[in-house]
Structure formats: C-alpha cells, structure tokens
Amino acid sequence: MTDLILKLLGARVEAAGDLAGARLAFQGGLGAGWVILLALALAALGVWTYRQWPPATTPARRYLLTGLRVAFLVLLTFLLLRPVLSFTVEGSVRRTLLLLVDGSASMQIKDPRVNPDDLKRAALAKGLMDPTKGLTQQPAPARAREVQNLNRLDVLKGALKNEKLDLLPRLDYEFDLVPFSFGTDLNALPRGKTELTEGEGEAKKVRRKAKIAQFDWVDKLEANAITTPIGDSLRKAVELKRGQPLAGVVLLTDGGNNSGLSPRELAAQLKQDGVPLYIYGLGITSPRDIIMANLFAPEVSFVKDEVMANVRVRSQGLAGEKAKVILKLGDTKVDEREITFGPDGEQVVALRFTPDKTGDFELEASIEARPDETVKDNNARVQHLRVIDSKIRVLLVEQSPRWDFRYLQAMFMRDRRVELKCVLFEGAPSIARDDNSPYLDRFPANKDELFKYDLIVLGDVDPRQLTPEQQRNVNEFVARFGGSLLMVAGKRFSPGAWRNTPIEQLLPVEFDAVNTATATGDGSAEKPVKLALTTQGRTSTMLRLADKDEESLALWKTLPPIYWVAKVSRAKPGAEVLLVDTDPLKASRFGPMPVVAVQQYGLGQALFVGTDNTWRWRKNVGDEVYTTFWGQIAQRLALPHVTGGSRRTQLTLDRQNFVSGERVSVYARLYRAGFEPVQEPVVKGSYTLRTGDGGGATEISLRPVPDQPGVYRGEFIAPAAGNYKLGVESDADTRVDFNVTAPRFELGDTAMNEPLLREMAGLSGGEFFREETLFQLPDKIRAKTERVRSPLEVELWASPLYFLLLLGVVTTEWVLRKLSHLK
Numbered sequence: 001m002t003d004l005i006l007k008l009l010g011a012r013v014e015a016a017g018d019l020a021g022a023r024l025a026f027q028g029g030l031g032a033g034w035v036i037l038l039a040l041a042l043a044a045l046g047v048w049t050y051r052q053w054p055p056a057t058t059p060a061r062r063y064l065l066t067g068l069r070v071a072f073l074v075l076l077t078f079l080l081l082r083p084v085l086s087f088t089v090e091g092s093v094r095r096t097l098l099l100l101v102d103g104s105a106s107m108q109i110k111d112p113r114v115n116p117d118d119l120k121r122a123a124l125a126k127g128l129m130d131p132t133k134g135l136t137q138q139p140a141p142a143r144a145r146e147v148q149n150l151n152r153l154d155v156l157k158g159a160l161k162n163e164k165l166d167l168l169p170r171l172d173y174e175f176d177l178v179p180f181s182f183g184t185d186l187n188a189l190p191r192g193k194t195e196l197t198e199g200e201g202e203a204k205k206v207r208r209k210a211k212i213a214q215f216d217w218v219d220k221l222e223a224n225a226i227t228t229p230i231g232d233s234l235r236k237a238v239e240l241k242r243g244q245p246l247a248g249v250v251l252l253t254d255g256g257n258n259s260g261l262s263p264r265e266l267a268a269q270l271k272q273d274g275v276p277l278y279i280y281g282l283g284i285t286s287p288r289d290i291i292m293a294n295l296f297a298p299e300v301s302f303v304k305d306e307v308m309a310n311v312r313v314r315s316q317g318l319a320g321e322k323a324k325v326i327l328k329l330g331d332t333k334v335d336e337r338e339i340t341f342g343p344d345g346e347q348v349v350a351l352r353f354t355p356d357k358t359g360d361f362e363l364e365a366s367i368e369a370r371p372d373e374t375v376k377d378n379n380a381r382v383q384h385l386r387v388i389d390s391k392i393r394v395l396l397v398e399q400s401p402r403w404d405f406r407y408l409q410a411m412f413m414r415d416r417r418v419e420l421k422c423v424l425f426e427g428a429p430s431i432a433r434d435d436n437s438p439y440l441d442r443f444p445a446n447k448d449e450l451f452k453y454d455l456i457v458l459g460d461v462d463p464r465q466l467t468p469e470q471q472r473n474v475n476e477f478v479a480r481f482g483g484s485l486l487m488v489a490g491k492r493f494s495p496g497a498w499r500n501t502p503i504e505q506l507l508p509v510e511f512d513a514v515n516t517a518t519a520t521g522d523g524s525a526e527k528p529v530k531l532a533l534t535t536q537g538r539t540s541t542m543l544r545l546a547d548k549d550e551e552s553l554a555l556w557k558t559l560p561p562i563y564w565v566a567k568v569s570r571a572k573p574g575a576e577v578l579l580v581d582t583d584p585l586k587a588s589r590f591g592p593m594p595v596v597a598v599q600q601y602g603l604g605q606a607l608f609v610g611t612d613n614t615w616r617w618r619k620n621v622g623d624e625v626y627t628t629f630w631g632q633i634a635q636r637l638a639l640p641h642v643t644g645g646s647r648r649t650q651l652t653l654d655r656q657n658f659v660s661g662e663r664v665s666v667y668a669r670l671y672r673a674g675f676e677p678v679q680e681p682v683v684k685g686s687y688t689l690r691t692g693d694g695g696g697a698t699e700i701s702l703r704p705v706p707d708q709p710g711v712y713r714g715e716f717i718a719p720a721a722g723n724y725k726l727g728v729e730s731d732a733d734t735r736v737d738f739n740v741t742a743p744r745f746e747l748g749d750t751a752m753n754e755p756l757l758r759e760m761a762g763l764s765g766g767e768f769f770r771e772e773t774l775f776q777l778p779d780k781i782r783a784k785t786e787r788v789r790s791p792l793e794v795e796l797w798a799s800p801l802y803f804l805l806l807l808g809v810v811t812t813e814w815v816l817r818k819l820s821h822l823k
Contacts, residue, residue, distance in 0.1 A: 103181040152254055257756065279768050326367070364383075392454050399462055401427065495608065510572055
C-alpha cells in the first residue's frame with residue numbers, strides 16, 4: 001500500500017519503506033490569509049453560478065453539483081500555496097548475519113537425559129512438541145525414548161531442520177546469512193538458498209523464502225575437531241566480513257572452549273564493534289561424569305625407590321558416591337585408593353608404589369566407568385615412566401667444611417642412588433689419599449674429567465680456586481652438555497665474588513660485586529629471616545615436603561627459622577623464583593628478594609640457594625625435611641643428564657609428552673672425539689615406536705643452528721598415539737623417548753558451559769537461548785537490527801495524485817450536469 005501511495009504521488013518506488021510519519025508544508029510564498037480570502041471568494045462564485053436550476057433538478061443533486069464546483073475552485077486556489085508532503089520513511093539496510101556451528105568432538109557426546117526438562121528440550125529441538133509452548137508440555141513416552149540418548153550434534157541438526165521452528169529460512173530471508181563450522185579451523189559452509197525474482201514496474205527485487213530442504217549442508221555437519229577455540233573462531237569470522245554491516249553472530253555450541261583467545265574478552269570487543277552474539281547452548285548443565293583430569297608423576301625414577309603419583313579427579317553430579325582410583329604400572333596394579341565424591345569439582349588423590357625392575361612402562365591411573373556416566377572414555381590417564389638403575393654422579397665443591405657441606409655430604413653418601421665425589425680446597429691433602437675416599441685432590445682439570453658428572457654443587461668457593469679454563473668448562477658443561485649446577489650461597493664468596501665470570505652467566509639471579517659478608521653480616525644475627533613460597537614454588541616438585549599441597553604448605557610454615565640470606569638484586573629475566581625473603585627492606589622494584597631460583601641455561605639448568613642455614617631445619621625433626629628438600633633438588637637437576645645417553649650426542653625435545661597433531665621440536669648437540677663440534681650441512685634422524693610393531697622408521701632432517709657450532713634443529717608433527725624413540729644416524733646407541741596421546745581436550749569437561757555462554761551473550765549485547773526460547777531467535781535479532789530513517793519530500797501540487805483529484809472532481813461535475821440537462 002505504501003508503494004502505491006508513493007507511486008501516485010510521484011515518489012521513487014525504490015526509496016519506499018515503512019512510513020514512520022508525514023506532515024504538510026507550503027512553499028507558495030503567498031500569505032495564507034490572502035489564499036483563504038481568495039478561496040472564499042471563489043467558493044461564493046461557485047455557489048452563485050448555480051443560483052438557477054431546472055425545475056426537474058432534485059435538491060440533493062443541486063447541492064452535489066454546487067459542492068463539486070466549490071471543491072474544484074478551492075483546489076485550484078490551493079495550488080497557489082504549492083503544498084508539499086514531507087514523509088519520514090523508515091527502513092533497514094540488509095545486513096550480514098554470521099552463523100557459527102560447533103564442529104568439535106564434544107558435540108558427539110551422548111548426554112544421558114535423566115532430567116525431564118532435558119528430555120523436553122531434545123524433543124523441542126527435534127520437532128516433537130510445539131516450540132512456542134516451552135517446557136509446560138509433555139512429550140509422548142514413545143517419542144521421548146527417541147531423544148533420550150541423542151548426541152549434541154543430532155540435537156543441533158534436529159533444531160536446524162525443524163519445520164516448526166523454521167530457523168534457517170527465517171534468518172536467511174531477513175539477513176544475508178553466512179554460515180561457518182568451527183573447530184581447530186574455521187570452515188565456510190554453503191550460502192543460503194533464498195531466491196531473488198524481478199518485481200513489477202521498476203527493477204525491484206522480491207525475496208522468496210527458501211525451504212529447509214535447500215540447506216543441505218546441515219546433514220553433512222561433522223564433529224571431529226580436537227579443540228574448540230571459540231574466541232579465535234569468532235575473531236576470524238568477523239574479520240572475514242569486516243567492512244560489511246553485521247546484524248550479529250549466531251553461535252551454536254556447547255561452550256567447551258579449550259584453546260585460543262579468551263571468549264569473554266572477544267565478546268566485550270564485539271560489543272564495542274556493535275556485533276551482538278546470539279548463542280544457542282547445546283548439551284546438559286549437570287551430567288553425571290568422572291573425569292581423570294591429570295596424572296602427575298616423575299618421568300624418570302630409580303628401581304626400588306618409592307614413587308609418588310598425584311591424580312586429579314573431577315566429578316559432576318556424584319556427591320556422596322564412592323569410587324576406587326587404581327594405579328597400574330604396565331599390566332600390574334601397584335596401588336589403589338577409595339574416594340568419596342563431594343560437590344562438583346576436583347580432588348587430589350595421592351598414590352605410591354615402588355618399582356622393582358628397570359625399563360620403560362606406562363603408568364595408568366583409572367576409575368571404572370559408571371553406567372550412568374555421560375562419557376566413559378575419560379576415566380583414565382596414562383604417563384610414560386622410565387625406571388633406571390643408574391647412579392647420579394655428583395661433584396660437591398667447597399672451600400671449607402661449613403655445616404651445610406657436612407650435612408649435604410652425609411646425605412649424599414647415605415643415598416644408594418648417588419655416586420659422590422668431593423673437592424674441599426681448605427681440607428688436608430691427606431683426605432684424598434685414603435682408600436675409597438670420596439675426596440678428590442683437585443678440581444677436574446679438563447672436559448673429559450668434568451663431563452662425566454651429572455650435577456655440580458658449588459658452595460662458598462673462592463673463584464681463584466678455579467682457573468679461567470675450568471670456569472669455562474663448567475659453563476659449557478651446563479650450556480652445551482645438559483649438566484646442572486647448584487650454587488649454595490655463603491658468607492665469604494658466593495655469589496658476590498663470582499661477578500663477571502662464566503659462572504655468573506649460569507646463575508638465575510643478578511648481584512653486585514661486593515663482599516657478601518660485609519653486605520649481609522657475619523651470620524650471627526639473632527633476627528630470624530621469614531621466607532615464603534611463590535606461586536611457582538608452591539607447585540614445584542623440588543620444594544614439596546609432603547604428598548598433599550596443604551600438608552606441604554603447613555610444613556613450610558612450621559620449619560625452624562634461618563638467620564642469614566645472601567643479598568641479590570633480582571631474578572634474571574626468564575628465571576623461575578621459588579622462595580623469597582618477605583622483608584620489604586630487601587625488596588626491589590621487581591618484587592621480594594629471591595632466595596631460591598632456577599633457570600634453564602642452554603641445554604642444562606642452574607639453581608641458586610641463597611642461604612647456608614638449611615641445616616637448621618633438622619632441629620627437633622631430624623633429617624626428614626632436610627633430606628627431602630635437598631634430595632628432590634638433586635634428583636630434579638641431575639636426572640635429565642643421567643638419562644641423556646652419550647655425552648657427545650645430546651638430544652632434547654621441548655617436552656616429553658605430546659598430543660597427536662602437535663608440532664615437535666628436536667635439538668641435537670653433536671660432537672666428535674675430543675668434543676669437536678660436528679659441522680655437517682644436514683644430519684639425518686628418525687623416530688619409531690619403541691615396541692617395534694608400528695612399521696618402519698620415519699626420517700627427519702636436522703639442520704645447523706646459525707652461530708652455534710654442533711647444534712642442529714629439526715621439526716615434525718606428532719604422529720598417531722604411541723610411545724616413540726628418536727635418534728640420529730651418527731649415533732645409533734643414543735635416543736630420546738617421547739609419548740604421543742590422542743587428543744582429549746574435548747572430554748575434559750562434559751557439561752554445557754552455560755555460565756560462559758550467558759556471560760558472552762551479555763557482554764556483547766546479545767542473548768542466550770535454550771530450546772524452549774529458540775523460536776524467538778529470528779525476531780530478537782530483527783528487533784535489535786538498527787533501522788534507518790530518511791526524509792522524503794513530495795510536491796503535492798505537481799503530483800499525479802493531485803492532477804487526478806482535480807480531473808476527477810471536474811469530470812464528475814460535467815457528467816452530473818449532462819444528466820441534469822445543463823449546459
């Protein structure tokens with residue numbers, strides 16, 4: 001109707017929309033009073049012209065003819081005012097609407113719908129109930145069984161193909177619908193099928209709504225991606241359509257975000273860009289499920305040495321229920337523990353065992369799956385464990401026999417896993433001459449002597465005791481051959497006297513070249529030093545004093561005090577601070593002063609302990625805490641070198657455990673006899689399954705790293721799940737092991753993340769939907785779509801409609817006059 005009116009007024013049809021308002025204006029230039037006076041005069045003239053009538057004319061016809069004459073003369077007078085109709089036309093610019101469909105593996109989860117509302121939601125999606133009546137209706141029992149165990153992808157397909165909802169045709173009719181599926185990558189889906197046909201008159205397009213069957217890509221949707229990067233996918237989709245007017249994004253997902261950008265931050269950014277999120281959440285919010293979240297155990301252990309494994313178990317909807325956590329080494333059960341589930345959340349279960357033979361094993365923690373669980377294959381975690389019978393070769397170097405030296409020496413000599421050698425510069429020469437003496441008469445003079453050790457413990461030693469070449473050898477031992485250095489600070493020399501030496505380069509802390517004793521006192525201070533674990537320290541296995549986190553923290557708080565710490569400036573960039581002095585007077589702008597810190601240096605590690613008072617921790621408790629502290633540090637630092645194989649072939653990976661499809665980086669440091677670096681343009685390597693039943697080896701190429709003689713680097717993609725070994729062609733006896741597991745990100749949390757999805761919708765200015773409100777989705781988007789108002793002026797006096805009105809009045813009068821036998 002609007003189009004017809006505007007056509008009669010002579011307006012452009014393509015400018016039409018919905019008329020939001022209209023007003024009349026005059027542009028004639030004459031005063032309204034003069035025009036009205038003239039109109040009255042002409043009206044009087046019209047009445048006067050019909051003063052005489054034929055006798056047969058009825059009064060009604062006389063009045064009608066008089067009125068038509070007066071109307072014609074008034075309309076003619078009205079032209080002098082040049083009337084103009086000003087319309088406000090309201091319309092909307094056709095906008096693009098993005099549709100993102102979750103294609104990750106979690107969409108294959110078959111939710112056990114034991115809650116009646118969850119059954120109703122699945123029935124609504126599948127079209128078994130009226131979508132406008134929500135959860136107040138009941139599905140037929142036979143139909144309810146059809147949806148009881150549908151997976152999330154089938155529920156989604158049902159909603160998109162539901163003719164009662166008619167979602168896709170409605171959205172495609174109102175907007176330029178651009179669909180994508182997303183998982184690890186963002187993939188475009190076929191565009192909509194809405195038809196455009198030629199309308200009548202001017203070249204105007206008419207839209208015809210598509211049929212649901214025309215969106216055939218719905219049946220081809222898959223859910224096999226190993227990750228759900230919701231934030232990344234939204235960002236990529238919006239960037240692809242940047243510059244186009246967007247009505248918003250429709251997101252169909254279970255909310256299982258597990259990689260990439262923060263969805264919350266992106267939702268807030270989309271709000272600023274005027275792109276609201278309309279989110280349909282799939283899945284159930286309280287499924288029953290047991291999830292073996294993590295297994296924490298050492299990668300290497302000693303035979304007949306107790307191994308502690310901590311298991312994080314997450315439960316949902318199982319408060320008060322019991323289960324058994326079983327730990328297996330290979331096929332042998334080595335420990336089990338019964339647990340009681342509390343409210344939804346995690347608990348840590350500590351398990352212990354003692355391996356009795358060497359070799360490579362799979363350590364598995366598991367809980368038997370329950371019949372009512374949502375997912376039954378996320379109840380186990382596996383980690384590779386190598387059990388060895390080698391000894392840690394430790395070189396303990398000291399200036400004088402201070403208390404910490406004595407206790408450390410005694411602890412190492414009692415440990416069957418340690419082969420200890422000591423250098424005591426101020427000791428009597430005769431101590432090195434006794435049979436089976438742990439003492440050496442000098443510090444190792446060359447690389448061959450030094451590089452046979454795994455760990456160097458450097459105490460409060462005068463740097464002048466080591467030649468410049470010996471100091472460089474220590475640096476190379478750590479940086480190039482994967483050894484470890486542990487410095488235990490002292491009041492005479494360490495660390496301050498080592499300023500501007502190759503040893504200083506290794507240390508994870510920065511300090512000034514001052515006399516340490518002068519700067520910090522002689523150690524007889526009566527004021528105790530208060531220490532505190534950092535966030536990294538609380539999670540470090542080196543500083544764990546008990547099986548459970550809370551017990552370990554309690555022990556740290558009850559340790560006897562120490563009375564001296566070495567003055568340092570700060571931790572080096574990249575170093576990890578584990579223990580700090582809480583005294584604010586010793587802090588710097590970088591934070592509290594570090595007392596224990598560690599850093600990776602080249603292929604090896606260096607750890608700094610800034611006190612020689614740990615022997616005080618033996619008070620009232622004996623050796624237990626002291627031995628645990630130093631034993632864990634020594635083992636953690638030395639084991640990578642113990643298991644490194646040949647000293648002339650050093651192979652390292654960025655980590656030991658990978659997920660199939662991840663990128664693996666391997667470094668090789670290769671030397672010939674005499675420790676001369678290899679200088680080949682390419683070094684061939686290969687990896688294969690350790691069991692030998694996975695086919696042939698896969699070759700990789702390693703190429704030289706610039707400016708690092710003997711160092712080679714290569715990359716490859718982690719293969720299918722399994723346990724692998726990697727080596728280089730030049731040294732068949734040296735290998736590095738790594739493990740690949742199938743992706744499990746999608747089974748880490750099986751509940752629909754409704755809080756996240758609701759928050760994202762709110763932050764972006766959109767809305768969250770479940771099946772009971774899904775029918776409102778197209779109307780909600782249309783209601784929030786910005787409408788454009790534009791003025792439209794029509795000169796009424798020159799319009800076809802005004803001309804037709806004049807012609808109609810005068811023609812009617814002429815016809816009536818002829819019927820009345822008037823001239």
